[in-house]
Amino acid sequence: MNKVITIDGPSASGKGTLAILLAERLNWKILDSGALYRAFAYFSISENDQKLIEQNLRKISFNIADNSIQVLFENEDISGHLRTEETAIQASKISSLPSTREILLPIQRFFSETSNLIADGRDMGSVVFPNANFKFFLDAAPEVRAKRRYLELQKRGQEVNMHDLINDIVERDKKDRTRELSPLIKTEDSILLDSTNLNQESILAEALQHIKERNIL
Numbered sequence: 324m325n326k327v328i329t330i331d332g333p334s335a336s337g338k339g340t341l342a343i344l345l346a347e348r349l350n351w352k353i354l355d356s357g358a359l360y361r362a363f364a365y366f367s368i369s370e371n372d373q374k375l376i377e378q379n380l381r382k383i384s385f386n387i388a389d390n391s392i393q394v395l396f397e398n399e400d401i402s403g404h405l406r407t408e409e410t411a412i413q414a415s416k417i418s419s420l421p422s423t424r425e426i427l428l429p430i431q432r433f434f435s436e437t438s439n440l441i442a443d444g445r446d447m448g449s450v451v452f453p454n455a456n457f458k459f460f461l462d463a464a465p466e467v468r469a470k471r472r473y474l475e476l477q478k479r480g481q482e483v484n485m486h487d488l489i490n491d492i493v494e495r496d497k498k499d500r501t502r503e504l505s506p507l508i509k510t511e512d513s514i515l516l517d518s519t520n521l522n523q524e525s526i527l528a529e530a531l532q533h534i535k536e537r538n539i540l
């Protein structure tokens with residue numbers, strides 16, 4: 324039976340980075356569930372048939388390169404398509420549909436059948452892998468998360484307003500936490516990591532310490 328560590332949390336909490344660092348350190352596979360929702364949205368732009376979309380989603384794999392996740396579809400890197408604003412907006416819409424979550428549930432679970440897995444998302448510990456060996460919930464103050472997003476967008480050459488970013492993050496949090504289906508929640512059996520005042524290395528060290536104490540490796 325393969326092992327699973329889940330990392331859930333709001334956007335820009337640093338869970339993606341922690342997932343990459345842990346996957347590299349432990350030499351486990353990674354599941355970026357948000358990328359699957361984005362891929363669903365991306366395929367939906369040119370395809371209506373849910374069966375074909377499902378077949379395409381089953382061909383997706385993840386690869387870590389240069390500290391970021393590449394999303395591969397039949398060996399083609401489609402990460403760039405998934406990062407666009409158009410895909411993000413569409414992904415947010417379809418992620419609240421029961422039919423989308425139903426299709427993605429077994430596809431996400433399948434990732435743990437071939438390898439030990441670090442699963443990153445909003446409902447990894449609560450819905451997709453309720454029996455995970457270890458569950459983290461990563462959080463940080465909205466201002467800090469907005470600052471991270473600001474620097475990220477600036478690096479990509481996009482001009483953004485800090486005040487708008489904080490409002491966006493607070494608004495998205497509210498939506499994520501109060502939606503009816505698979506809301507973002509911290510399960511009772513998960514460990515809270517707060518990255519407000521900690522850098523990536525310190526968060527990784529804290530996570531590894533918890534994993535060591537629980538003796539799951």
Ligand code: DC
Nearest residue numbers: 356357358360414415418444445446
């Ligand atoms: O983390 P992200 O921005 O790549 O996620 C894309 C969208 O999918 C976002 O609107 C939240 C949603 N999502 C979800 O509903 N459940 C998950 N486990 C992961 C992402």
